[in-house]
Amino acid sequence: MLRSYESNIPGIEIILRRLKLFDLILTPTENEMVRDLVDILSSFETTTTILSAYKSYPTMSEIESMLHSTGTESSVIEELQHLLSEYLDTRFPITPLNICGFLLDLSQLKIDINRYLT
Template sequence: MHRSYADNIHGVEAILSRLKCFDLILTKDENQFIQDLIEFLSMFESTTTILSASKSYPTISLCLLLRMEIESLSRVDGTESLVIQEMKSLLSENFNNRFPLMPLYICAFLLDPS
């Protein structure tokens, strides 16, 4: 939905102007936040696709790889906006509790025949 909005910002603004709904038109800062959010969330797209099993069925052998991917995506590097930094901090804050590194994941990764 956000991508659809971002691709059609000018059209949405034109329609809202014609309808005299000026209070619904987002500011430049709000539009920038939407762009940052789209960029941040799109980094998780491949992981989400794998976990949702729409292309293939996830197996226990992928847990370690997916965990490492999510962990690296949630690191704050200082180049992103403050809101995205806060989201990354919140994501990584309880990461080990929500997705613990278990010996089973390591064994499954090492024994994966692929």
């Protein structure tokens, strides 16, 4: 949002003047602070994108739910689901470090963690 604001400052100021919303127009010093913030926060963009890979990859709960049989699959699919489910903990172990990261991630507060605490 700040990046969008930064690239449209002149147009935004014109619109605010026409609407007589002078108190919403930032000073040159405030606009410079916005530019500095954009520069600082841009350095975190790549890291945030990498750490937000959950948008591209399924979560463990999504994988587990796909491996539960609904009874409408063919026998081959049911067998595959069973085999994958049986070895899921071996192939994707959940370590104490994963649990600590999970507990510290505020976006995960709604998830029941009891099964990971055993």
